[in-house]
Amino acid sequence: MPEARAAIAAPRPPRAVAQRASPQARRLWLLAAAAVACIAAFMTLGAQGGWSFILPFRGGKLLAMLAVAYAVAVSSVLFQTITHNRILTPAIMGFDALYLLIQALVVYVFGQAAVATDHPVAAFLLEVGVMTAFACLLFRWLFADAVRSLHLMMLVGIIFGLLFRSLSSFVIRLIDPNEFLVLQDRMFANFNSVRLELLPVALAVMGAVSLLLWRMRSRYDVLALGRDIAVNLGVDYRRTLLATLAAIAALVSVSTALVGPVTFFGLLVSNLAYQLMGSDRHRHALPAAMLLAVVFLVGGQTLLERVLRLNTTVSVVIEFLGGIVFLALILRRGRR
Template sequence: MRKTFILMSIITLFLCSVFILWGVSFHDEFIIFKRLIRLGTIALASICLAVSTVIFQTLTHNRILVPAVMGYESFYLLWQVLVLFLFGPVSITFLGLTGNFLSSILLLLIYAFILHYVLLPIFKNDTYFSLLFGFILSMVLATLAQFFQLWMSPGEFTIFQSLTNTSFNRSNLDILIYSSIILLPILILLQRCLSILDVLSLGKNQSISLGINYAKYKALFLILIAILVAISTSLVGITLFMGIFIANIAYLIIKNGKHKDILPVATMVSVMVFLIAQLVVEHFFNYRITVSILVNLVCGIYYLFFIIFARKI
């Protein structure tokens, strides 16, 4: 296990060095600084994406589900399209990247509160009905977003795509600082709850028999997932299948099922995927495609094969 961590850490550091230093000299301080900010964005988004996906799959006991099934990303899409539809491109200038980031997190938290404390209690903690409701709600929100997109001008639609597609070009130091301030206490709390997550992975009945307040911790982790998804989506946009990819690669590498091992490995896999995709987009395709297209293509193919050969993996 230790050798696995060391090897993955070396690969991750190597990719980080290549990303920062490719094609620049040490005299290009501005370029290096901008790349460091983008690297910080990748790191924070990777942490949020990996942790939220793994915890969500622990709660649902299903390795082909991601938090997006509860409609978080669809709600983010709807918010972005509504802002542009109602106020036009001037709204981006008025809010700015930081204002858009903070407003998106706030609204996603309000959405999560309504979802988990008003709507889902109707199903009396029935996981399957809750997931079905979340899936349908996600489709409704995505359809509403598509409806408003049809009424947008080409210029507004271009801005909308830049805000929702996975991209690191809008990385901002202020956003990184705010994200870190929000993320740090969440990670400290999760560090103290790793053993509880290990117990929750055994199932509801086993957790209750071992003295875990299942309803309390499930509600807590769902709220934390909402915050993490809000941060990652606001930082880099929609990631779709990537969460499934990185989580299941981590499960394949780590066999003991302990979250203290799975979460760091999933994070490093996420960083690797983002860095490789960004390097390919920059230096091989010369920005003719986006990170979003490349990541979703590769991870979507993996997702398809995972579903087909699930019993063999």
């Protein structure tokens, strides 16, 4: 009896301590340390000249990469949650193809001078507004009658993506070759030509979207269990789904309009996050995907620019790796 009373009276370890000691927490701390190391290397490695010039110049590129890493990671993980499929990403809805079509039409109608417009913020908001409005109208139309239209949404997204790419190819054939060179720079994500005046607007939009997602954060682990279970547990499935899809559309639109299209990047970081964490819970998968995105973008840019002295865009290398991961996932599913 005295031993039993002593065991009952003994203080139990706090829950927070147990969480900090979990394998997922330790892996997140290691990822955070790697992300900080990549950021420090990017800002200091090979720095020559006055810091008054280096810090603002590199800081702007760093802030753009961090914004893209956050937007792509969050949108990819949440899109895979609501579609219950780890192979799909928001790019399946044709956002990248729509972005290229908008750029091609602008260059064809207004000429290459329109790309270097004196009102970049207005052009940026127009691009984001068009892509977000397209996504929201598509989502509202598909989910107007039945929630079972989720697979129909993916099919329609693929069809729209093919349509936009075909129209882009047609418009590109009509463009003057000299103007096509200007358009070609926007076909791939480029962090060297980011306009710093766009960052405050992009961060403001991302902040508003993040606030909406934060308010719904407790529902996503339930949504991952499936529609029927989520409804039985009291989640307003249709409203949460549409709000999440609108937030994903805004994040992808801001990221694409800011630096250009990155098709397979979200697929790469989200699946690596699942594998590394060994958990589908969003409190583990989301921060892991964001930190991995920072490591890939910032670390890859540092490696190419500062170590290898190459002018290759880091997005090309990341898209190559993401394509390999996509093929590996397809082949692994085909063997099951």
